[in-house]
Amino acid sequence: MTAGFENAVTGSPKTCLALANGPVCAHQTEARAALACTLEVPFAHLPPENKARAFGLEYASLQLPDGGQLFVTPYGWTLRHYLLPQQWYTHKRFHRVGERQQDGVGTVYKVPVSPAGARPKFLVVKFSRFAQSSLVYMGSYLPRGLSPGALADAYLNSPFEEFGLLVALRKTQVRAKSQVRTKRPLAIYSPPDIIDSRLLGRSESRFASCVARLERDQDSNGGAVRIRLDICRQYILLYEWVKGENAKTLCRQGALPLDELRQLVTSTNDDLRAAGFRILDNKPERIILRRRKRDGSLLRRQGRLVYALVDFELLKQP
Ligand SMILES: Nc1ncnc2c1ncn2[C@@H]1O[C@H](COP(=O)(O)OP(=O)(O)OP(=O)(O)O)[C@@H](O)[C@H]1O
Numbered sequence: 001m002t003a004g005f006e007n008a009v010t011g012s013p014k015t016c017l018a019l020a021n022g023p024v025c026a027h028q029t030e031a032r033a034a035l036a037c038t039l040e041v042p043f044a045h046l047p048p049e050n051k052a053r054a055f056g057l058e059y060a061s062l063q064l065p066d067g068g069q070l071f072v073t074p075y076g077w078t079l080r081h082y083l084l085p086q087q088w089y090t091h092k093r094f095h096r097v098g099e100r101q102q103d104g105v106g107t108v109y110k111v112p113v114s115p116a117g118a119r120p121k122f123l124v125v126k127f128s129r130f131a132q133s134s135l136v137y138m139g140s141y142l143p144r145g146l147s148p149g150a151l152a153d154a155y156l157n158s159p160f161e162e163f164g165l166l167v168a169l170r171k172t173q174v175r176a177k178s179q180v181r182t183k184r185p186l187a188i189y190s191p192p193d194i195i196d197s198r199l200l201g202r203s204e205s206r207f208a209s210c211v212a213r214l215e216r217d218q219d220s221n222g223g224a225v226r227i228r229l230d231i232c233r234q235y236i237l238l239y240e241w242v243k244g245e246n247a248k249t250l251c252r253q254g255a256l257p258l259d260e261l262r263q264l265v266t267s268t269n270d271d272l273r274a275a276g277f278r279i280l281d282n283k284p285e286r287i288i289l290r291r292r293k294r295d296g297s298l299l300r301r302q303g304r305l306v307y308a309l310v311d312f313e314l315l316k317q318p
């Protein structure tokens with residue numbers, strides 16, 4: 001990640017703060033009232049002007065009073081009060097109270113969120129790196145049959161592609177009742193701030209390819225609201241937090257032998273392949289395991305470690 005991108009992520013979101021703190025104009029009061037009404041409606045009954053669809057997944061499309069856009073998945077709709085930016089984004093709350101995740105080069109936070117009267121929960125706040133000119137790649141165990149050349153040509157999924165592919169993977173798991181568990185995709189937020197695309201590290205040609213794929217998909221299968229990516233805006237993915245610890249940490253702690261760690265990465269790749277997917281840069285840091293409360297041993301079913309995967313920037317269908 002470039003220093004510019006880092007600043008863009010944690011720097012002062014002027015527009016947003018001005019709108020959140022400044023005098024509330026009539027337009028904003030109306031926007032807040034409209035939003036409050038929409039939030040009362042069950043997902044299935046949302047009107048067409050609040051429905052978008054991309055890569056096979058429907059979204060509640062919300063134009064927020066701060067000028068931002070929030071796209072909430074059906075999984076996220078039950079948690080919509082947790083997902084509103086004032087709960088985790090405004091005044092850089094994710095940065096102030098969240099815990100930055102260190103096992104990756106991207107910008108990922110675990111953020112406690114507790115809307116009034118509701119049970120506290122943790123959200124994963126992940127800044128999308130799609131269309132960045134340099135794909136930073138950390139050593140991993142390549143899925144079988146994947147050449148280093150194929151990896152060099154790989155691109156990071158745009159946020160809507162990432163969610164679409166993840167939901168397609170989750171559906172195969174429900175059908176096959178198989179091993180691959182994943183975190184649930186909840187929402188995509190695009191704050192109103194306009195940022196120089198060079199600070200976001202975006203390449204125009206990579207961005208154009210993402211736009212073309214999204215446009216093609218919406219031409220044939222889109223919803224009433226057209227989703228448009230903006231090269232000068234950030235896109236933040238909100239996921240549920242998966243309880244447990246990643247396999248690399250557990251190995252360092254001595255809870256998972258190195259041989260079993262290697263075997264685990266290979267078997268997660270095999271499980272993904274059996275479902276018709278691959279994660280090009282799969283590695284132990286993305287594999288979450290859980291310990292049993294009673295004796296601290298790792299949770300297993302039928303002898304196999306129970307695991308969940310958490311990074312889908314490079315989830316692909318061959
Ligand atoms: N939903 C989640 N539940 C639990 N832990 C998570 C979750 N999402 C991320 N993490 C933790 O945060 C770390 C970093 O997340 P992630 O792998 O998504 O970041 P990244 O920047 O894409 O990593 P990389 O640079 O390796 O691609 C993970 O290794 C994992 O330990």
Ligand SMILES: [Mg+2]
Pocket residue numbers: 104106311312313
């Ligand atoms: Mg990643």
